[in-house]
Amino acid sequence: MDVRKTYKLFVNGEFVRSESGRAYRPDGGGVNVPRGSRKDLRDAVRAARNAFPGWAGRTAMNRGQILYRAAEMLDGRAAQFVELLGGGARGRRELDQSVETLVWYAGWTDKLPQVTGTVNPVAGPYFNFTIPEPTGVVGLIAPEEAPLLGLVRRVAPALCGGNVIVALAPESSPLAALTLAEVFATSDVPAGVVNIISGQRKELLPWLASHMDVNAIDVAGCTGDEVKAIEESAAGNVKRVIKFKQQEQSPYLIVAFMEMKTIWHPIGV
């Protein structure tokens, strides 16, 4: 007789049940998954906000090593994930691409400021430079298709630049996303840096999009109607709404999660 796993939300580095006590069965399967609530989301945003200065303050090399560690942990659980992804060559491919995506972004942490920062030759006796800084708390909505890769494709670039994350797991197939939380939990990712909530999108999306302490929201996994509603709510605190195609993998995507800060100082004796 097997020991079955209870799937839980991942908030502030801990595996917790929904405060609402609710659960649902995705795809009518036999597994209970927590149905997160507005309060779970609020707890996740709060945990992320608290974790932000520490994560943003890590050295770029350290963030790179932690992302690489996450790739190692994911690869180490390959068999489990392939099974969660439906097995076969397709599941294997999705797992491999997810590992590859983490490795790719792990290598960007300490190059991004060099590629996207600038020294600006202003017309005057000033030294002036521009550097990318993380935006802060980022909301991610995993697409329903590619339940692992879709999420990894956004978590990796957002973490790369030093952001912290509140992610919604795919509603219809959340198991890979919830298991990915176990990967981050064992990869030296500090508590609160990644938070993953499962539940019903139509219930959770409006709260995430309108939360005043979420700085940016990525809508690659959303339908047109959802994007419209999110953009309307995002205006409440001038959230950045990030709209790249799902497969995007580039420093341009990392930069979408960043702010550019420009610093001036006079030159003189």
Place this chain on the structure above:
Amino acid sequence: MAITKKQSAELAKQVFEYAPAPEAVDHVKIQPRYGLFIGGRMVDAHSKKRFPTINPATEKTLSEVTDADEVDVDRAVKAASKAFDSWARLPASRRARYLYRISRLLQERSRELAVVETMDGGKPIKESRDVDIPLSAAHFFYYAGWADKLEWAFPNRKPKPLGVAGQVIPWNFPLLMLAWKIAPALAAGNTVVLKPAETTPLSAMVFAEICMQAELPPGVVNIVTGAGKTGSLVVTHPEVKKVAFTGSTEVGKLIQRAIAGTGKRLTLELGGKAANIVFEDAPLDQAVEGIVNGIYFNQGHVCCAGSRLLVQESIAEPLLEKLKRRLSTLRLGDPLDKNTDIGAINSRAQLEKIQGLVESGVEEGAELYQPECVLPERGFWFPPSLFTNVSQSYRIAREEIFGPVLSVLTFRTPAEAVEKANNTPYGLSAGVWTDKGSRILWMAERMRAGVVWANTFNRFDPTSPFGGYKESGFGREGGVHGLLPYVELN
């Protein structure tokens, strides 16, 4: 010829008055009325409604401009749409040449433009002459050079223009904001419909002439005048693919909501409530100049103004003493006078807003200081003001006043300074004054703001990206980063 001690003592007793030094205005020809700039020429509008634009220093009407309606905006957008294909397909080096031409024409007509800007907006001529106009020309010159180098700006991509950009700009730096909007848009191959602010449309009308002089292809730049309604028509027009707005956070949020779900690209440059932080080891005299420039430049009509002064407690007294003394030497009056430091408030509505907020400051318990200052009888004026005894919860410490009003707070430790500086929904700019290099970088790292001025304030340059964190908006203007909002990278 040495003077005797006695003569010197007598001289010291004398009060020296500045002789008036007004800039001549006879070389400037402002038309009594303006149509709209659509499809390469000034056209009569469909709308029969007009409104006066006045000189805020005299309240005299300078001209009447059109209040463009839906039909007018549609015509302008159609003209821009029509021009887009050929403009985008033009060899990039040709686009560059047009932008260079515009830049040169701005330089050639800079004296005229400075006077128009000062008459229409109320800002001191020394600022329009030395800051607004030269920076506008420089901005076009800078982006002209990018037009044929876009692929070096975006490695691994083939950047493409987006289409018609709908741009709405504020009244505090009318021509400069026009340049910030139009130059990168055109360089990247987009065409433009721009709406200048209701109270300051005239330099944009001169710019329309410059476009014609430069023989810019018809429809590449279109300018429609009007109030908020016209602006809303521009940004919501279905053929507008890209919206760029500079103005208040309140209106920025309305725009973000209004275009939700349309797929239009958006950049917002909104309000601010910047902290200007002075540490005890800062050179105080320089800091005083920086504080003055930070909040009294352009009557404080600056989104990145250093409107919250955070002083380390140990030097609060001597610094305030110096600052108050400096305030008493600021010259308020005729904006056209070359010696004027503080010009007219841009409009009656803005004056009332400033007055209201200052009253709230007094009511909430802050202590108001204003130097002795005679305000002209006509026009809109507000003396340079500073508040002490300010609590972080007061409206004057939280809300953007957009006037020459400084709120002074104190702090003890660097951590407290950071905490107070970031205690605002805004995040446009910040200032820090200290002699210690490592502390500058420590502070710069922690302040959530798009521009940090260290031992200086309110500096601008076309190569230097500008834009906010948090509710101060998103997107950058200036530098290579300023191209990003105007290109498609896929």
